Amino acid sequence: MVVNEALRILRTVRYDAAHFSVFLQAGSIAAAAKPGQFVMVQAGDGLRPYLRRAFSVADVTTVAGVPGFELVVRAVGVGTEALGRFAEGTPIPVLGPLGVPFPIDDLKQPDRVALVAGGIGLAPLVLLSRRLAERGIPADLFYGGRNESEVLKRPDFERFLGAHRCRYATDDGSLGKKGRVTDILGSALEAGTSYRRVYACGPTPMFRTLAGILDKAGIEGSFALESEMACGFGVCLGCVLPGRDGRFHTICTEGPCLPPTAIDWSRV
Amino acid sequence: MTVDLSVHLGRLQLKNPIATASGTFGYGLEFAGFVDLGSLGAISVKGLSARPCLGNPPPRICETDAGMLNAIGLQNVGIEEFLSEKLPKLHEKGATVLANVWGDTEAEYRAVVERIGDDPRVAAVELNVSCPNVVKGGMVFGNDPAALHALVAAVRPATRLPLVVKLSPNVTDIVTAAKAAVDGGADVLSLINTLVGLSIDVETREPKIGFTTGGLSGPAIRPVALRMVWEVRKALPGVPIFGIGGIETVEHVLEFLIAGANAVQIGTASFRDPGVSGRLVRELADWCDRHGVARVADLSGTLKTRPRPEKTYV
Ligand SMILES: Cc1cc2nc3c(=O)[nH]c(=O)nc-3n(C[C@H](O)[C@H](O)[C@H](O)COP(=O)(O)OP(=O)(O)OC[C@H]3O[C@@H](n4cnc5c(N)ncnc54)[C@H](O)[C@@H]3O)c2cc1C
Ligand SMILES: Cc1cc2nc3c(=O)[nH]c(=O)nc-3n(C[C@H](O)[C@H](O)[C@H](O)COP(=O)(O)O)c2cc1C
Ligand code: FES
Numbered sequence: 310m311v312v313n314e315a316l317r318i319l320r321t322v323r324y325d326a327a328h329f330s331v332f333l334q335a336g337s338i339a340a341a342a343k344p345g346q347f348v349m350v351q352a353g354d355g356l357r358p359y360l361r362r363a364f365s366v367a368d369v370t371t372v373a374g375v376p377g378f379e380l381v382v383r384a385v386g387v388g389t390e391a392l393g394r395f396a397e398g399t400p401i402p403v404l405g406p407l408g409v410p411f412p413i414d415d416l417k418q419p420d421r422v423a424l425v426a427g428g429i430g431l432a433p434l435v436l437l438s439r440r441l442a443e444r445g446i447p448a449d450l451f452y453g454g455r456n457e458s459e460v461l462k463r464p465d466f467e468r469f470l471g472a473h474r475c476r477y478a479t480d481d482g483s484l485g486k487k488g489r490v491t492d493i494l495g496s497a498l499e500a501g502t503s504y505r506r507v508y509a510c511g512p513t514p515m516f517r518t519l520a521g522i523l524d525k526a527g528i529e530g531s532f533a534l535e536s537e538m539a540c541g542f543g544v545c546l547g548c549v550l551p552g553r554d555g556r557f558h559t560i561c562t563e564g565p566c567l568p569p570t571a572i573d574w575s576r577v
Numbered sequence: 578m579t580v581d582l583s584v585h586l587g588r589l590q591l592k593n594p595i596a597t598a599s600g601t602f603g604y605g606l607e608f609a610g611f612v613d614l615g616s617l618g619a620i621s622v623k624g625l626s627a628r629p630c631l632g633n634p635p636p637r638i639c640e641t642d643a644g645m646l647n648a649i650g651l652q653n654v655g656i657e658e659f660l661s662e663k664l665p666k667l668h669e670k671g672a673t674v675l676a677n678v679w680g681d682t683e684a685e686y687r688a689v690v691e692r693i694g695d696d697p698r699v700a701a702v703e704l705n706v707s708c709p710n711v712v713k714g715g716m717v718f719g720n721d722p723a724a725l726h727a728l729v730a731a732v733r734p735a736t737r738l739p740l741v742v743k744l745s746p747n748v749t750d751i752v753t754a755a756k757a758a759v760d761g762g763a764d765v766l767s768l769i770n771t772l773v774g775l776s777i778d779v780e781t782r783e784p785k786i787g788f789t790t791g792g793l794s795g796p797a798i799r800p801v802a803l804r805m806v807w808e809v810r811k812a813l814p815g816v817p818i819f820g821i822g823g824i825e826t827v828e829h830v831l832e833f834l835i836a837g838a839n840a841v842q843i844g845t846a847s848f849r850d851p852g853v854s855g856r857l858v859r860e861l862a863d864w865c866d867r868h869g870v871a872r873v874a875d876l877s878g879t880l881k882t883r884p885r886p887e888k889t890y891v
Contacts, residue, residue: 547638
């Protein structure tokens with residue numbers, strides 16, 4: 310069930326000037342949240358920013374023994390910057406968990422899957438890694454960022470998935486291969502690796518390229534999509550993306566996790 | 578003290594003056610987890626058309642200072658699916674339903690209202706003559722008093738339910754539009770719909786909204802809405818009014834009632850806080866109780882204006 314509750318900030322951890330994690334008190338959201346789902350957070354006094362902002366539930370964890378959940382945030386504007394400035398202990402309104410999660414219930418051994426993250430798109434893949442590890446489903450991570458310091462949560466990914474299963478690509482070559490994340494996934498596929506499903510989150514150009522790669526390879530995908538959201542629960546109809554069927558998909562309720570084949574990438 | 582929250586907008590009787598605004602409350606059912614739908618004065622559902630409508634290509638929304646622009650393009654399931662799938666459930670939950678409708682042409686408006694007919698599960702029909710986000714129709718009716726009069730008169734015979742006409746604020750004189758709607762047969766007026774606006778991404782030099790312009794809503798428009806309610810109340814003292822525009826708190830509700838509204842509709846605020854409408858019902862009762870107001874209806878149109886001073890020159 311979706312709940313609207315005021316949750317305290319347990320801790321804020323800064324990675325660099327633009328990136329941080331906010332750990333919120335669990336409320337009834339943490340236990341219910343599935344990988345790929347998101348929350349709508351009111352970050353500010355209600356006039357600036359006016360609307361709530363959407364964030365993936367990045368992980369469900371504890372902070373000094375207190376149950377909570379984590380958001381991993383890239384500050385890009387007024388709302389994300391405000392969220393990073395709250396003092397620990399501040400209660401903030403949170404609505405969630407929202408949306409359709411990554412499909413994982415149908416996986417069974419010996420299925421093998423891949424996780425593809427671009428930039429801040431790592432967020433929903435942390436909780437996904439945790440849940441896959443619990444189920445004993447082997448998963449390879451392909452994670453691309455601008456540079457080494459923007460590749461976040463490496464220790465967690467490597468703990469859940471195994472360091473040997475984590476591959477990186479950076480624009481400047483400071484970590485892993487110099488180039489794009491879709492290049493390293495593409496090489497793995499060319500080398501003959503196959504996956505039951507590829508889970509991905511990242512910017513639109515990455516999604517578009519990846520949709521093409523998966524289509525060609527005949528591999529199923531599940532993408533955690535993004536669009537600007539006013540409500541997050543299906544009533545404003547503001548968050549749509551064009552579908553291949555000519556309709557518009559309401560990303561907050563039909564998604565955010567949708568197969569790439571649902572979207573008309575030529576119109577995004 | 579028990580406060581009497583009930584209000585009458587002509588034949589339309591509401592248990593309290595807190596309703597929700599079309600397009601910001603879905604078909605009502607989406608809010609069942611946050612609000613007791615039966616506790617609200619009324620629920621105006623997403624604008625319905627004779628046939629299902631896909632709406633505009635994205636991007637459809639962007640935030641602005643203290644508000645947002647939208648150009649959804651009236652995406653809706655169509656009147657048939659509404660009547661068969663949504664209305665029975667709303668009725669079961671005890672909701673007082675305002676069927677908000679629109680069309681591209683007079684004939685389309687009439688068709689959708691005829692389909693509703695005198696359905697007892699609908700409390701009133703609300704004509705949206707003011708949507709700024711569709712290529713045809715909508716605004717044309719809202720901007721031209723003669724076309725508005727003709728539209729309302731054409732639709733009026735299609736139902737015996739109370740007819741609410743929701744006016745466009747994108748006019749020079751709201752009173753002219755209000756009079757045209759009332760002369761055409763409107764029982765109640767809703768004001769206001771969104772104000773046409775534009776937001777630009779300076780990096781790409783493109784409009785932030787796919788439709789180029791969008792409708793501005795939220796706290797930013799509240800003073801304009803309030804002024805329009807006040808003007809129409811003065812000019813047409815006998816015509817009941819739903820006040821709409823940027824309402825978020827009980828103080829805002831009171832402002833609209835005092836300016837002359839008989840009830841209000843909560844819009845964009847429901848996106849930020851899905852429980853806000855239900856909470857406002859309780860807070861309004863508390864406020865009246867604390868202030869010794871026995872009947873909320875007595876607050877309507879109680880603005881004490883000062884005489885405007887003559888110009889003085891030195
Ligand atoms: C389902 C979902 C999950 C998300 N998960 C995360 C997450 O885990 N971590 C994270 O850091 N971000 C996440 N985002 C993106 C986040 O919601 C936006 O970055 C945020 O809304 C920007 O708000 P702002 O006030 O800081 O920026 P604004 O000041 O509003 O805008 C700054 C810039 O960001 C762009 N922008 C605004 N909203 C969005 C949006 N929804 N998506 C993409 N760009 C946007 C604007 O066009 C503008 O260029 C998610 C978005 C969605 C829809
Ligand atoms: C996303 C969105 C969709 C809307 N859709 C409709 C609609 O279908 N029909 C209608 O009459 N008004 C529609 N409106 C207008 C609102 O009902 C209301 O008149 C307006 O938003 C002003 O109130 P507010 O500032 O409280 O939101 C819509 C508004 C928004 C923000
Ligand atoms: S964000 Fe409002 S419908 Fe999706």
